Amino acid sequence: MADRAPVLQLTDVRAGYGRRTVLDGASLVVAPGEVVALLGTNGSGKSTLLRVAAGLLRPWSGEVRVFGRGSAEWPRRDLARRVAVLPQSLELPLGFRVAEVVAMGRIPHARGVFAGDAGDVAAVSAALRDADAADLVDREVSELSGGERQRVLVAMALAQEPELLLLDEPTLHLDLAHQLTLVRTLARLRRARDLTVVAVVHDLNLAAAMADRAVVLHGGRVGPAGRGQEVIDASLARDALGVPIEVATTADGRRVLAPVTRVE
Amino acid sequence: MRATVATRPLILGPTLGRSTLVLAAGSVLLVAAAGIGLAAGTSGVAPGDALAILLHRLLGIGSVTWPASAETIVWELRLPRIVAGMVVGAGLASSGAVFQALLRNPMADPYLIGTAAGASLGAVAALLLPALLPVAVTAWLGIGAVQVLAFVGGLATVLMVFAVARGRAGTPVVTLLLAGYAVSSLLSAGVALLMFVAGDRLAAVVSWLLGSLGGASWPRLALAAPLIGVSFVLLLVRWRSLNALLLGEAQAAALGVDVEREKRRLTALAALATSAGVAISGTIGFVGLVVPHLLRLAFGPDHRLLLPASMLYGAVLLVLADTGARLAGGIPVGIVTALIGAPFFIWLLRRSLVVPRG
Numbered sequence: 001m002a003d004r005a006p007v008l009q010l011t012d013v014r015a016g017y018g019r020r021t022v023l024d025g026a027s028l029v030v031a032p033g034e035v036v037a038l039l040g041t042n043g044s045g046k047s048t049l050l051r052v053a054a055g056l057l058r059p060w061s062g063e064v065r066v067f068g069r070g071s072a073e074w075p076r077r078d079l080a081r082r083v084a085v086l087p088q089s090l091e092l093p094l095g096f097r098v099a100e101v102v103a104m105g106r107i108p109h110a111r112g113v114f115a116g117d118a119g120d121v122a123a124v125s126a127a128l129r130d131a132d133a134a135d136l137v138d139r140e141v142s143e144l145s146g147g148e149r150q151r152v153l154v155a156m157a158l159a160q161e162p163e164l165l166l167l168d169e170p171t172l173h174l175d176l177a178h179q180l181t182l183v184r185t186l187a188r189l190r191r192a193r194d195l196t197v198v199a200v201v202h203d204l205n206l207a208a209a210m211a212d213r214a215v216v217l218h219g220g221r222v223g224p225a226g227r228g229q230e231v232i233d234a235s236l237a238r239d240a241l242g243v244p245i246e247v248a249t250t251a252d253g254r255r256v257l258a259p260v261t262r263v264e
Numbered sequence: 265m266r267a268t269v270a271t272r273p274l275i276l277g278p279t280l281g282r283s284t285l286v287l288a289a290g291s292v293l294l295v296a297a298a299g300i301g302l303a304a305g306t307s308g309v310a311p312g313d314a315l316a317i318l319l320h321r322l323l324g325i326g327s328v329t330w331p332a333s334a335e336t337i338v339w340e341l342r343l344p345r346i347v348a349g350m351v352v353g354a355g356l357a358s359s360g361a362v363f364q365a366l367l368r369n370p371m372a373d374p375y376l377i378g379t380a381a382g383a384s385l386g387a388v389a390a391l392l393l394p395a396l397l398p399v400a401v402t403a404w405l406g407i408g409a410v411q412v413l414a415f416v417g418g419l420a421t422v423l424m425v426f427a428v429a430r431g432r433a434g435t436p437v438v439t440l441l442l443a444g445y446a447v448s449s450l451l452s453a454g455v456a457l458l459m460f461v462a463g464d465r466l467a468a469v470v471s472w473l474l475g476s477l478g479g480a481s482w483p484r485l486a487l488a489a490p491l492i493g494v495s496f497v498l499l500l501v502r503w504r505s506l507n508a509l510l511l512g513e514a515q516a517a518a519l520g521v522d523v524e525r526e527k528r529r530l531t532a533l534a535a536l537a538t539s540a541g542v543a544i545s546g547t548i549g550f551v552g553l554v555v556p557h558l559l560r561l562a563f564g565p566d567h568r569l570l571l572p573a574s575m576l577y578g579a580v581l582l583v584l585a586d587t588g589a590r591l592a593g594g595i596p597v598g599i600v601t602a603l604i605g606a607p608f609f610i611w612l613l614r615r616s617l618v619v620p621r622g
Binding site for chain 2: 051054055056075076077078079080081084085087090091092093094095096097099100103104105106107108110113114115116120121124125128137160
């Protein structure tokens with residue numbers, strides 16, 4: 001894995017909004033096929049890092065390379081064929097059906113003037129299945145629950161057939177069953193087409209389950225957090241989440257984290 | 265994974281059959297509206313004669329059984345007026361749909377970011393030129409001075425508004441709306457000042473500002489129709505960008521839309537169509553606001569159907585409204601569209617209070 005060119009490379013990135021600096025010397029290298037969990041407290045810059053990586057926010061300084069090319073040099077449409085973003089929140093326009101919204105993921109691949117082609121239908125169909133949203137296909141988007149909307153947004157991102165998937169809290173609003181489905185889908189897509197994933201995750205147990213490694217954003221910089229079960233660590237949890245955490249062990253020997261919820 | 269996927273094909277947008285039905289129905293309505301507009305009138309031309317004249321002039325069918333004056337009324341007065349209603353209604357409704365998507369504002373109409381104020385200032389200045397400038401200049405500008413200055417004023421104002429709103433990081437939609445409001449207010453002050461000094465030309469000024477298709481003629485249509493037609497086609501092929509913009513600018517960018525470039529192009533094209541329409545009709549309200557809303561409710565928000573449907577049904581509405589205006593003794597058509605449009609808009613507002621949003 002190490003001998004292949006990185007999919008995403010952030011070097012000493014400074015970025016923010018107005019006068020507020022959010023990222024201050026952030027660096028991160030993501031290899032092809034890697035799944036990276038991005039941890040950190042609210043306001044630590046996780047979403048900002050994803051926006052910079054997606055080319056949606058231009059950094060003040062530092063370098064962002066996506067597939068070996070500077071993110072500012074990418075034509076928008078070419079980049080959107082290879083990188084998909086799941087935003088943290090998105091207003092879905094009234095009046096569209098689920099299939100129509102998911103089909104918008106095909107916009108960067110569009111060839112015909114008006115109609116989509118068989119490739120679009122196949123991609124949308126597969127994305128709906130992978131996001132476990134196939135049963136929603138004819139529903140109006142304004143009628144969806146929070147978790148159903150989230151599955152539709154995941155499907156739209158998958159319909160882009162990206163090589164790099166940037167997910168901002170992908171399990172938001174999802175019940176436990178759908179969280180596990182999503183983790184399994186990402187694992188399968190990664191095996192099937194070498195999908196690379198960077199995901200903002202708040203649940204360290206989930207991070208340990210889905211990611212090869214986790215990194216933690218703190219003070220505008222990216223620090224290592226560990227690989228697999230190493231993430232399940234009390235001092236790391238305190239850094240990433242800002243609260244005391246206890247480590248417990250399950251009957252089958254896995255370590256899990258539990259917040260210390262004693263009220264003084 | 266659940267096995268509830270039906271075996272029927274996945275529908276990713278308006279189907280060809282449904283689109284054909286919607287647009288064919290619009291075309292039939294348009295032909296019917298034109299027929300009514302052509303046959304109806306207060307000048308004593310028999311409705312049968314009006315249609316016979318049209319068939320005779322277009323296809324060479326039938327023999328002349330009507331007075332020459334009837335032919336002049338139908339061919340030189342009613343028909344250009346009907347075609348102007350079609351062209352202006354189509355332009356207003358389709359650019360209204362574009363502005364509503366672009367500005368993500370349900371209150372948006374084609375006049376919002378400066379076209380109306382700019383065109384009004386241009387037209388009013390032209391109407392008053394005889395009083396302000398030597399006769400030689402107006403003669404040189406000729407009969408089309410009002411139309412030319414209205415068109416240039418409308419288009420130039422939108423470009424100015426865009427320049428005011430443009431910052432280093434792009435052109436935020438909210439800034440665009442506010443800049444449009446500010447510049448429009450400034451130009452409206454100019455219009456008010458000109459009206460104050462207009463003297464005996466005031467009636468002509470007011471009549472233009474209220475909007476009318478009465479000044480329609482074939483040469484003026486030859487100027488406006490191609491501009492509206494070309495902008496419509498160039499807007500229609502951007503339906504994917506318009507759909508993506510409904511998801512917000514960040515997500516549109518993530519889907520590969522060059523958001524700032526598309527905003528510039530869409531604004532320029534919609535402003536071009538609006539200004540060309542305003543130039544031959546003055547400002548006619550509600551068509552550009554109400555028609556896209558109604559069609560979105562009826563046929564869905566996908567722009568590849570919404571834009572052509574807006575064009576057809578906008579044309580139908582304005583042709584019928586203008587026929588009503590003529591039959592009501594020649595009142596300005598803007599009064600009729602307001603009488604139809606305002607109650608509808610109130611209904612729309614009430615409905616949005618009842619139906620919970622996303």
